[in-house]
Structure formats: C-alpha cells, structure tokens
Amino acid sequence: MGRLVPDPTAAPATTWQSATVERVAVETYRAKTFTLRLAEPSPFRAGQHYDVRLTAPDGYQAQRSYSIASAPDDFGRIDLTVELIPDGEVSPYFHEVVEPGDLLEVRGPIGGPFTWTPDLAGPLLLLAGGSGIVPLKSILMHRGLASPDTPALLLYSARGPEDIIYRKFLDSAGRRNPSVAVRCALTRRQPPGWIGYDRRVDPAMLRECIDELMTMHGNDSVPLSYACGPTGFVEAAADALLSIGVDEATIRTERFGPTQ
Amino acid sequence: MVTRGFFGRRRETPPRPIPPGQYLERGFPVLTAGPTQRVPLDQWSFVLVGAEGEPLGEWNWEQFRSLPETEIHTDIHCVTKWSKLDTTWKGVTIDDLLTAAGVSDPSPYLMAFSYGGYTTNLPTWDVLEGRGMVAFEFDGQPIAAEHGGPARLVVPHLYFWKSAKWLRGIRFMPQDQPGFWEQYGYHMYGDPWKEQRYWGD
Numbered sequence: 485m486g487r488l489v490p491d492p493t494a495a496p497a498t499t500w501q502s503a504t505v506e507r508v509a510v511e512t513y514r515a516k517t518f519t520l521r522l523a524e525p526s527p528f529r530a531g532q533h534y535d536v537r538l539t540a541p542d543g544y545q546a547q548r549s550y551s552i553a554s555a556p557d558d559f560g561r562i563d564l565t566v567e568l569i570p571d572g573e574v575s576p577y578f579h580e581v582v583e584p585g586d587l588l589e590v591r592g593p594i595g596g597p598f599t600w601t602p603d604l605a606g607p608l609l610l611l612a613g614g615s616g617i618v619p620l621k622s623i624l625m626h627r628g629l630a631s632p633d634t635p636a637l638l639l640y641s642a643r644g645p646e647d648i649i650y651r652k653f654l655d656s657a658g659r660r661n662p663s664v665a666v667r668c669a670l671t672r673r674q675p676p677g678w679i680g681y682d683r684r685v686d687p688a689m690l691r692e693c694i695d696e697l698m699t700m701h702g703n704d705s706v707p708l709s710y711a712c713g714p715t716g717f718v719e720a721a722a723d724a725l726l727s728i729g730v731d732e733a734t735i736r737t738e739r740f741g742p743t744q
Numbered sequence: 745m746v747t748r749g750f751f752g753r754r755r756e757t758p759p760r761p762i763p764p765g766q767y768l769e770r771g772f773p774v775l776t777a778g779p780t781q782r783v784p785l786d787q788w789s790f791v792l793v794g795a796e797g798e799p800l801g802e803w804n805w806e807q808f809r810s811l812p813e814t815e816i817h818t819d820i821h822c823v824t825k826w827s828k829l830d831t832t833w834k835g836v837t838i839d840d841l842l843t844a845a846g847v848s849d850p851s852p853y854l855m856a857f858s859y860g861g862y863t864t865n866l867p868t869w870d871v872l873e874g875r876g877m878v879a880f881e882f883d884g885q886p887i888a889a890e891h892g893g894p895a896r897l898v899v900p901h902l903y904f905w906k907s908a909k910w911l912r913g914i915r916f917m918p919q920d921q922p923g924f925w926e927q928y929g930y931h932m933y934g935d936p937w938k939e940q941r942y943w944g945d
C-alpha cells in the first residue's frame with residue numbers, strides 16, 4: 485500500500501439514513517442482490533461499501549459491511565449482494581426476511597484504498613474469491629461505462645459452477661469486449677468438459693493471467709491488482725502476486741472475514 | 745429505527761460489556777489495506793524519531809528483545825465490528841522504550857509507521873503509563889505475519905486499526921496529523937466506547 489496516496493476528500497457519509505428495498509434478485513442458491521434506494525444519496529467510488537445496521541424491538545443492534553455491487557453511474561441507488569452464511573446473524577436476515585418495500589438503516593459510502601476511478605487507468609487485474617466478486621463487479625461495470633478501453637482481466641475463484649454470481653453479466657462482459665477477459669477457477673466441483681482452472685489460486689495461475697493481460701493490451705504498463713474475498717483467499721492471492729515479483733504498491737486488498 | 749422482523753441471533757451475552765455496535769468474535773479476523781508484510785528478523789529494526797526528524801533510538805531484533813518485557817491481558821475491538829475478549833500480548837511498553845532512549849518529554853502526538861507504508865496517529869498520552877506497547881507475542885506465540893508480526897503496536901483501548909501491524913517506528917509530532925485510514929475518513933482518535941469510527945462520530 486506504500487505509494488497509494490489517500491484522497492483526503494474521501495470522507496464517508498457518517499450519518500445513518502434509511503434506504504428502501506426496491507428489488508430482491510436471486511443470484512445463486514446462496515447469494516441475493518438487494519437494490520436499495522437511498523434517502524440521502526451521495527456519490528461513491530467503485531469498490532466502496534456501506535454499513536448496514538439492524539435493530540431488534542428491544543434495542544439490540546447488529547452492524548455489518550456490504551460492498552456496493554452496482555456502478556457509481558446509477559445515482560441514488562445501490563445494489564448490495566449478500567452471500568448466506570447459514571449460522572450467521574445478518575446474512576440469514578437478508579435472505580429470509582428482507583423483501584421489497586422494507587426500510588433498512590445504512591451509512592456510507594465507506595472505504596478508501598480499495599477503490600478504482602478512471603484516472604487510475606489500468607490494466608486491471610481483478611481477483612475475486614467467492615462473494616469478493618461484489619466490489620469487483622462495480623469496478624468492471626464502471627470501467628465499461630467510464631473507460632471502456634482500459635484492459636481488465638477478472639480471475640474468479642468459486643467452489644463450483646452453481647456458486648458463480650453475476651454469471652450473465654460476466655459472460656457478456658467477457659464475450660462482448662476485447663479489452664475484458666474473464667477466467668474462472670472452480671476449486672471443488674467442475675462441470676464435465678470444464679477447461680478453466682480447477683485449483684485454488686497460485687503463483688503460476690497469476691503469472692498466466694498477467695501474461696494474458698499484457699498480451700491483450702500490448703504495452704508494458706504495470707497492472708493494478710485488486711484482490712477481494714474471504715481472508716484466506718486474499719492472503720493467498722496477495723502472497724502469490726508478491727512471490728512472482730509484483731510490486732506491492734500496485735496491490736489493493738479487501739478482506740471480507742474468516743475463511744470458510 | 746426498529747428493523748422489521750429482526751430479533752438478533754448472536755445473543756450470546758458477553759461476560760462483560762463490549763462497546764456499542766460490536767459483536768463477540770472467537771476467531772481472529774484480519775483487516776489490512778494491502779498484502780501481508782513478511783519482515784525477516786535479521787532485517788528488522790525499530791526506531792524512535794523526534795519531532796524534528798532526529799533519531800532518538802534504534803534497536804535491532806536482538807537489542808529490542810533484551811529490553812524489559814511486559815505482559816497484558818486485554819479485550820480488543822476492531823472497527824469492522826468484532827471484539828475479541830481475553831487476549832494476551834507480550835512486548836515492550838512505550839514507557840520502557842522511551843526510558844531506554846533517554847527521552848523524558850516526548851511531543852504530544854505521534855505517528856506510528858510500518859513496513860509497507862502504513863501509518864496511524866495517536867496522542868502520546870494514549871501510549872504512556874502502560875497504555876501502549878510494541879508487542880511480539882500473542883497468546884504465548886510469536887505474532888503471525890498476517891496479524892502484524894514480528895512486532896506490532898498494541899493500544900487496546902482504541903479501535904485496533906490504531907495498533908499498527910509490522911511496526912517500523914514511532915515519530916513524535918507537535919501537532920496531530922492524520923495517518924493512513926484517518927485520511928480516508930476514519931476517526932482521528934477512535935474510542936470504541938464512544939463509537940468513534942468515522943469523521944464526525
């Protein structure tokens with residue numbers, strides 16, 4: 485993180501506000517996307533998150549952070565994608581209770597280093613583990629709208645094909661645009677005839693991805709890397725990048741929490 | 745605002761109060777802005793720097809480990825909402841480091857700085873009289889790299905981002921200045937009991 489220069493104007497909105505749930509979409513058997521309309525919208529940067537606060541009738545509260553899945557270009561609305569942790573507290577509430585019309589207390593946007601703005605250019609190496617795809621989808625969408633020539637390669641590590649979130653978006657992003665490539669590593673279950681990676685992220689895999697990214701854009705500017713997901717995934721990805729000589733000042737990370 | 749249909753599942757009553765907005769965590773999550781730093785002990789050193797940039801003291805690993813050791817038992821609180829009870833840290837208090845350096849009157853603020861470029865600011869008072877230490881052991885073991893080893897700052901009464909991992913040194917300052925997360929809108933002081941997470945809290 486050494487040379488990342490913080491932006492002092494990036495102060496988060498610190499007051500709690502209510503947001504209306506407009507839409508609930510099922511992404512996979514354990515991921516749902518919630519579209520929230522904010523009472524007091526403020527601009528955000530791709531990669532940032534909101535805090536959500538739930539309050540029980542007796543005043544007991546629980547707070548968790550959820551990354552913004554949508555692009556900053558859609559002002560006033562944010563998408564949050566929540567993966568179900570079955571023995572958890574807040575993610576089961578989202579999955580079992582929340583429906584359109586509900587009010588939720590949120591505050592944000594929050595988060596500094598793990599953001600992308602078009603002036604940072606690229607090429608972008610986006611490394612997602614599980615629900616770590618969420619803020620990277622925001623970055624990919626924003627790239628497509630604001631800076632479509634910036635080359636990007638997404639490497640998405642998921643357990644099996646049924647765990648892949650945003651499949652449609654990723655399929656079309658990868659197919660339609662020559663400056664975007666999507667690679668998948670399915671670590672536990674691969675469909676018959678699978679030709680993608682079938683193992684966890686490692687240095688050789690990242691070397692191949694970087695080589696592909698460099699070939700795609702044909703000049704030698706150093707990629708910016710964003711790694712996001714469960715702590716174990718982010719540790720492995722960042723360590724692997726360092727081990728193949730990637731400058732740590734070009735690596736940004738967001739750790740969601742314990743490894744499953 | 746009461747949230748429709750929410751009653752709370754993590755109702756485990758903490759054995760003693762934890763700060764508002766926090767929940768009990770038994771594991772030890774990791775929050776870091778970049779890759780984990782791995783600093784070999786033979787390349788490690790710790791420096792104290794005065795307000796004019798003048799060196800006040802420097803210790804290599806061996807010299808550092810010959811300083812007086814202190815053990816503390818404490819609860820820790822991360823701004824990402826988890827609190828962990830009954831942790832044990834062993835290290836060298838800032839008091840003992842100042843004594844070893846012969847400094848009796850440090851400036852009122854400090855910037856802790858780390859291998860990898862991380863920084864965080866604190867009032868000097870908050871690390872004196874046993875309130876802060878440079879720790880090298882967690883629960884009886886050397887601190888793992890992902891948790892800030894070989895040595896990290898531990899200031900348990902403030903949110904844990906103030907307890908800089910991979911600590912490289914401390915620079916004293918006449919005035920308060922924001923460190924890394926503080927420039928991104930995290931609170932300048934960070935008292936978990938007042939829920940000072942972000943600017944304006």
Ligand SMILES: Cc1cc2nc3c(=O)[nH]c(=O)nc-3n(C[C@H](O)[C@H](O)[C@H](O)COP(=O)(O)OP(=O)(O)OC[C@H]3O[C@@H](n4cnc5c(N)ncnc54)[C@H](O)[C@@H]3O)c2cc1C
Nearest residue numbers: 548549550551565566567571572573574575615618740741
């Ligand atoms: C900056 C940030 C952004 C985040 N963005 C997202 C996001 O976009 N989508 C999303 O689904 N989550 C995201 N998370 C994780 C989220 O904040 C919660 O931690 C997660 O939803 C679990 O909360 P819970 O209340 O359901 O489980 P808890 O009640 O907190 O935990 C229940 C059990 O599950 C374990 N656990 C907690 N979190 C996880 C995890 N992530 N994976 C596996 N096990 C876990 C706990 O150790 C515990 O044993 C983000 C976290 C951070 C810090």
